[in-house]
Amino acid sequence: MHKELIWLSLPALAAPALPAYAVQYLTLEQAQRALFPEAAAFRETRILLTAEQRAAIEKASRVRVRVPELNAWRVESAGKTLGWFLLDEVYGKHEFITYALALDYSGAVRGIEILDYRETHGGEVRNANWRAQFVGKRAGAPLELDNDIKNISGATLSCKHIADGVRRLLASYEAVLK
Amino acid sequence: MNLAEIRRARPLLGTLVEIAAHGPDAEAAVAAAFRAVEQVHALMSYHDPASDVSRLNREAAARTVTVHPWTWQVLHAAREFSLASDGLFDITVAPALTRLGYLPRHADFPRASSRADWRSIELLPRHQVRFACPLHIDLGGIAKGFAVDRAIEALQAGGVTSARVNAGGDLRRFGPERETVHVRHPQWPTLLLPVIELGEGAAATSASYFALHRSGGLPCSPHIHPRTGRSLAGDLSVTVLARDCMTADALTKVVLADRHAAGAVLERFGARALVIDRDNHTGAWRLRDSTPLRESHA
Numbered sequence: 415m416h417k418e419l420i421w422l423s424l425p426a427l428a429a430p431a432l433p434a435y436a437v438q439y440l441t442l443e444q445a446q447r448a449l450f451p452e453a454a455a456f457r458e459t460r461i462l463l464t465a466e467q468r469a470a471i472e473k474a475s476r477v478r479v480r481v482p483e484l485n486a487w488r489v490e491s492a493g494k495t496l497g498w499f500l501l502d503e504v505y506g507k508h509e510f511i512t513y514a515l516a517l518d519y520s521g522a523v524r525g526i527e528i529l530d531y532r533e534t535h536g537g538e539v540r541n542a543n544w545r546a547q548f549v550g551k552r553a554g555a556p557l558e559l560d561n562d563i564k565n566i567s568g569a570t571l572s573c574k575h576i577a578d579g580v581r582r583l584l585a586s587y588e589a590v591l592k
Numbered sequence: 593m594n595l596a597e598i599r600r601a602r603p604l605l606g607t608l609v610e611i612a613a614h615g616p617d618a619e620a621a622v623a624a625a626f627r628a629v630e631q632v633h634a635l636m637s638y639h640d641p642a643s644d645v646s647r648l649n650r651e652a653a654a655r656t657v658t659v660h661p662w663t664w665q666v667l668h669a670a671r672e673f674s675l676a677s678d679g680l681f682d683i684t685v686a687p688a689l690t691r692l693g694y695l696p697r698h699a700d701f702p703r704a705s706s707r708a709d710w711r712s713i714e715l716l717p718r719h720q721v722r723f724a725c726p727l728h729i730d731l732g733g734i735a736k737g738f739a740v741d742r743a744i745e746a747l748q749a750g751g752v753t754s755a756r757v758n759a760g761g762d763l764r765r766f767g768p769e770r771e772t773v774h775v776r777h778p779q780w781p782t783l784l785l786p787v788i789e790l791g792e793g794a795a796a797t798s799a800s801y802f803a804l805h806r807s808g809g810l811p812c813s814p815h816i817h818p819r820t821g822r823s824l825a826g827d828l829s830v831t832v833l834a835r836d837c838m839t840a841d842a843l844t845k846v847v848l849a850d851r852h853a854a855g856a857v858l859e860r861f862g863a864r865a866l867v868i869d870r871d872n873h874t875g876a877w878r879l880r881d882s883t884p885l886r887e888s889h890a
Contacts, residue, residue, distance in 0.1 A: 435784065439601050439610075448600075508782050513603075528601035528608065533782050573603035 436532040440514075446487065446499055449516035449525045453496055456487040467589050475585035477578045484586050495519055498591060500583050501529075504575040509533050513576060515583050521592060526580065598622050604633050605736050607760025611743060613752040614767065621750025625743035625757065632739035635663050636731045638686065638695050645731055649686075649701045653726040656716060664719040666731055666738050666838070673734070673842045674710040677857045680849040681842055682710045686728035695730060702726040736762045737796055737841025744837075757837075764794035764837040777877075778827040778868055787831060787866055787879065794837035798844035799829035827870055834863040858882055 440448060446456050461484040463471070468479045487499040497518040504511050512530040517523060598619050599612040609629055611622050637643045644663040651657050659667070673681040687704045689695040705712075708727035715721060731738075736759045744764050747755040754767020765771060770789045775797055777783040788795070830847045834840040839861050847854040847865045858865055865882040 437599070437601075439599055511608075526602055528603070531601065531608070573607055576603040 436530070438530050440527055440529045442501065442514075442529065445501075445514045445527050445529050446489075448527055449499060449514060450489045450496060452491055453489045454491045456489055456499060459486050459488060460484070461486060461590055463586070463590065467586075470589045471582060471585040474588065475578075475581040477582040477585075479582065484590065486591060489516075497524060498587065500587075502579050502583055504579040506575045509575075511576060513579070515580055517584075517587060521584070521587050523580070523584075526576070600626070602626060604629050605637075605739060605759055606732075607736070609739075609743075609760070610758045611747070611755070612757075613747055613750075613755035615752035615754065617750060618752050618755075621747050621752045621755070624750055625746040625755075628742040628746045629739045629757075629759070632662065632735060632742055635660050636666065636735040636738075638730045638732065641698070641700075645729060646698065646701075648721055648723070649698065649728045652721055652723040653702055656720045656722045658718065658720050661719055662738070662742070664715070664721070666734055667713065667721060667729075668715055669738075669838060670731070670734055670842070671710065671713070671715065673846070673857075676860055677846045677849075677853070679710060680846045680853065680857075681733070683729045683731060683733065684708050684710055684712065684727050686730035689730060689732075690728070695732075701728055704728045733845050734838055734842045736760065737794070737836070737838035740764050740794070740837035740841075761798075762794070762796040762837050762841050764840075765790060766792045773831075775829055775831055775866070775868065778829045779877075785868070785879075787868075788833065790833070793833060793835055794840040795831055795833050796837060796840035796844050797829060797831040798848055829868040831866040832858070832863050833866070834861060839863060855882065 446453070450456075463479065463482040463484060468482055471477075471479050481503075485501040487501075489496040489499055497516060498521075500515045500517070502513060502515065504513070510530075510532045511528060513526060513528050515523065516525045516527075597612055597614050599610065600622055601608050601610040603609075604626075609626070611625050611629075613622050613625075615621070634640065634642075635644045638645055640646060644657075644659040648657050648659065667683075670681070670683045674683075684704075686695055690697055704727045705725040708723075708725050712724040712727055713721065713729070714724060740757045740759050740762050741764065743757040744755065744766065747757070748766070754765070754769060756763060756765035756767075756771070763773070770791045772786045773788050773790050773795050774784040775787045776799065777785055778799055828848070830844045832840045832843040832847060834843065840863065843854070843858060843861060843863050843865070846857050847867070851867065854865065867880045867882075868877065869880070870876070871878055
């Protein structure tokens, strides 16, 4: 039996449209513990990259080094180096992501965790007429930015920027930490 | 007992996978759920030369290939969706995606035959697969949903009271509460629209906004119409609600390809579609709903 969809037009959405959202998954300390549960100490080493190091990293990773600084922690347990914890940020067209990369003592990737995800505000609110048609009665819980936005269905951003960032960090490890 | 929610995100399956859970030992359950997603990623990635998908694309036209039971399960489900939709869902459109630059070129895959389609994939006993002619499969339209279902399974096995998994817009949840599902506006993707309240069940959205490329000066998207081989573009967002996420994920492609023919397919799988599109005459944006599910979703 061939059945056509009955496309009911919904008169209005249940709540006003919301621009963007942000979420913190882990604090710095939580991310360190999650990636290195056995660590005794995290020794912060902030490294300023020289022009030569920057050029080497860009060449090896094919990714531009925007910030000439490496946020690294040497991870120790019982006086031995377990590996490195690197904190980094990537920016895309719509999003801003803070993530941590854990490397073991040999420089191999041990894990990646997202700390913060934030969407930037583009020109999304400009069409007042369009927005007005969605303003109606709302049902259920209050929708607060940063708090209640949990289920976003639909083409979240690709993780290309994180993949590029990881490549850049691995090249940075080779150039300055190894 | 009101325990804090554990909420984690990792880059997997080419997107950001977010897993959240409430309950005793939620931390361990979330870790197990990520392991399940990682395994699906390793088996079904088109990019990874060691995945089951790459082994099939490289070898299955020449000889029978044995795959992991999960891969076989997805291939079997894909066949069901192709059969039910008369080919509107088809996992053999990979060559078109490679041409448009959405998928990498693998030099060691044999050249795909132009007459290959989903019927050319032979599913044999004991998780063996063979291709009737050289072809390239891509499970991008179904594996994310399957991964979400496996993660939900791991969370349930881990004894959490409620949880949700969201793999770049393919989401599923369970637990006593209901939560609002938001969909991105097709033209202003950072604008979030609340569309439905979900209790137990899955929602998957397909839209072209983030993945839009230009090909020959024309906008195109990674959604290929299987009968024409052309890319579907346009300001349109399709959300499918179903009991499991793999079904929701696969059926979004059927609705995108042909909204009118999709009715019977949605009904057969007990699914429901919500479409945001633009009225051709007035230019106004509208949200439309297919016939609701017989068993209520929320």
